[in-house]
Structures are given as structure tokens and as C-alpha cells.
Amino acid sequence: MNNDWILIADDLRDLASLGAPFRMMTSRDYVLQPKLLSGARPKIINLARSYNYQTDGYYASLLGEARGHRVIPTVETMLDLYDRDMHEDAISVLEELLNKDLDKFPENGPVPERLVVCFGEVQDERFRKFARQLFDWYRAPALIVTTSENGQPGKYKVKRIKLSPFTRLEDDELKFFVESLTTYTGRVWKNPKARVIAKWSIAVLHDPNEQLAPSNIESLKHWARLAEKEGVEIEPISKKELDRLSEFDALMIRETTSITNHTYRFARRAVQEGMPVIDDPVSMMRCTNKVYLWERLLGAGLPCPETIIIQDKTNLEEVADRLKFPVVLKIPDGSFSRGVKKAHDMAELKAIVATLLEESDLCIAQKFVPTEFDWRIGVLDKRPLFVCQYKMARGHWQIMNHKPDGSAVEGGHKTISVAEAPQDVVDIGVRAANLIGDGFYGVDIKTGPEGPIVIEINDNPNLEHGVEDEADKQVWNHLTEWFVKRLNA
Secondary structure, three states: OEEEEEEEEOOHHHHHOOOOOEEEEEHHHHHHOHHHHOOOOOEEEEOOOOOOOOOHHHHHHHHHHHOOOEEEOOHHHHHHHHOHHHHHHHHHHHHHHHHHHHHOOHHHOOOOOEEEEEOOEEOOHHHHHHHHHHHHHOOOOEEEEEEEEOOOOOOEEEEEEEEOOHHHOOHHHHHHHHHHHHHHHHOOOOOOOOOOOOOEEEEEEOOOOOOOOOOOHHHHHHHHHHHHOOOEEEEEEOOOOHHHHHHOOEEEEOOOOOOOOHHHHHHHHHHHOOOOEEOOHHHHHHHOOHHHHHHHHHHOOOOOOOEEEEOOOOOHHHHHHHHOOOEEEEOOOOOOOOOEEEEOOHHHHHHHHHHHHHHOOOEEEEEOOOOOEEEEEEEEOOEEEEEEEEEOOOOOOOOEEEOOOOOEEEOOEEEEOOOOOOHHHHHHHHHHHHOOOOOEEEEEEEEEOOEEEEEEEEOOOOOOOOOOOOOOOOHHHHHHHHHHHHHHO
């Protein structure tokens, strides 16, 4: 029996037909006898006969959330779907997605008036993407989508989305419901083994195929081994598993972040779920835009390279006069040295700016500060975590040399204990990171004749076993403590 999951229903006879190997409780017992699950952290699937306001089903989810249990459906989902006005915006987006999916299968006939979505699955393969998106927004055991033609050939509209008790499903729908339930719960099933029972679980968003991921899989395995000793489970998830996020207690993003891709959606969802998350969406927005960072650093009186914002080509003479050549040019949201160029004369400046402005409405020009290495101050919870020197790639002016074929060459590194690092560099790094938040940041600093200069603040800095943790083996434990501190609060 899978003890992680508990099915609750108004009458246990309702559940008998499912034949599923789960612990079962009546919604009344769950609501009125909290001591039955005292000290446990189960995953609750609420299969009440009604999800209406102030019913047993409603209170089961409401109190489940209050007790720190992971419940599906949530009260928010119940309320959102109670009145069409509450989810009107979602309907328009879902209609567009439904019709896009339908366009891919023109030969398969019209859309049924009734679509049954069970745990994000749908019987008609044409609408799998639609079903996943729907479940992403409204996680519920069963959803009924009513459709109709919208007056245009081959186009449909979503008339209604409603929660459906599984007891109201037709026979073939009920069979599919049981299959979907098994699939959904089976995704996270792990054979029991002799180890410390995890008190908390952290999802790690990771793409093993990303060439320049901030942490490689071996580093994450190392963290998992250490965290397990503290009763914390680390599990990698992929960008296709947003619907699973609610199964965890916290989220760590170990992919290159962008506010325009799935990493931001994961961060947003984690915040909505009340989870501790690194990187949080606010940090992403602040760190991924170099224009914002420059303004923030300047306003705080922290040293940074002289910078000029370029929106068109009218101020290029000012760039050349004030900054002198060579000039560093950047798009606002580049990462890992992508979108960073160096112009040696006016002709190069004009050509590079023209290219960058094709990607972005503006770019920035900065005074070039040549150094043999960059300092990286890792900051966690407003305190220094590690100190590294990243050397410039051989024969290159950056720590990362991106080749035309898509490959990249990195320079070497040297890790130094926080205590042995230059105090002024560490202090400026911490001050810069604290402008962003209390999460995990990497502050890049150059040191020249005028002292330390902040180049950049990264919201998802590199953290690899054998590199950033070389001088302090407790780095990973500190990361675990950050999450546990917030989960226990």
C-alpha cells in the first residue's frame, strides 16, 4: 500500500469501486479527527461528492491546507471554478490552445461537447497538451470541459469548466479516471528502502542536456546524499513536470533562468504554492536585466563600471568619447557571457549595436575593465557562502569563450575560504546581493586600481561539487539549512 497518499470521500463505499491500494478516510473523519494524522505529512486526494462552498469536501481541502498537507483540489481551485467570472481570463487562453491542438489533427473530426480531464490526462490524444495546461492551472481529480462551435469553420469555444466528483462520471470515464489516478500517483512512487524518513522534499528543476547548467547532475547527487542525512529528499524534475510541483515542499532551480521561459513559470507557481524557492521570481526579474542592476547598484552607491544605455544609434559618439575604446556591449538579459561583445573602434561599435538592437529594444555600453580573473562571491541568506576566482579563458577577455560552433571554453578557477578572501571584495559582494533579496546569488567583481567594481549579480550562480565547495565542504549543508529554516517557520 502506498502510504504517501490518502483518498478521502464522503462515503468509503464510493472508493471501494476504485480498487486502488491507498489509505482511505471519510471526509468527516478527516475534518473532525485531525489527531488521526498527527505528525504525518500525507498527500490528500479529495474525492468528495461535492466541492461546493461549506460542504464537507470544501472543508476537507481547507483544513488540509491549514494542516500543511498537500491537497488536491485546493480551495483556490474550488473557488476559481465556482463562478465563470473567476476564470474568464483562463478560458480565452485555453480556447486558443484547444484550437491550436485541433489544427494539428484536421482529419480527426470535431471536438466532443464534453471533454473529461482526469489528473491532467485526456482520452482523446488531440487534446493532451490542452489537458496538461488545464491541470496546470486547476489541479483537480476530474474536470469537465464543455465546448461548442464558435461560428467559424473548425473553431470551438470553451463554454464551461467545472469540477466533477468522480461518482458522477460515466462507466468508460470512470475506468479512465482510475487509470489516470494510478499514473498520477505512480509518478512519485519509490520503493521503500532503509534510510532516514524524509521530513521535507525539494524539487530541483534540472535539464541534464543543458551544456552550461549552473549545477551538473553529479553535484546534485552529492547534495542529495548530504541532505538525506538531514531528513530532506532531493528529487530532480524536468520542465515538463510543472503539474508535479505541488507534490514537493520547496523548489531549487538549477537551469539557466529567464523570465521568458519555463523557469519563471516554475518559480511563480512555487510562490503561489507558498513554497520556499531559489530562484524566486522577483530575484529573476531583478538579476536577469542588466539595466535594472546598473540602476540599483548606482542608487546604492556601490562601485560599478561607467555605463551608458543605448536605445538607438544617436548616442554612439557619446559612448566613444566617455567610455573610450575598447567598449563592452551587452543585451539586458544575457547570461553566461552570451550577448556580451567588445567593440574596438567606431565601425565595430555601430555593427555590434545594430545586431544587438535586433534582439532587444535597448542595450548597454560599459567601460572595459581588463583583469586576469573575476571574483565570484556566493551569497546565501544575506551572508557570504563561498569565494571563487574565475580566470579568463585562454586567449580571451571573458571567463567563457563561446565558439561559433556552439561550444564554450572556460578558464580555470581558484576557490578561497571566505575568511582568507579580501574583506572589501566580500563586503561589497554581500552588499550588492542584499539589494536583490535573501536567496542565493553570485556577485561578479573585478578589482582594479580604484578597488573592487561590481560587474553583475547572478540569480542562479554556478554551484558544483569540487569547485565552489572546494574551500568549504559545508556549502551544501548551508543550502539545505536555508530551505529547512523556511519550511519549519
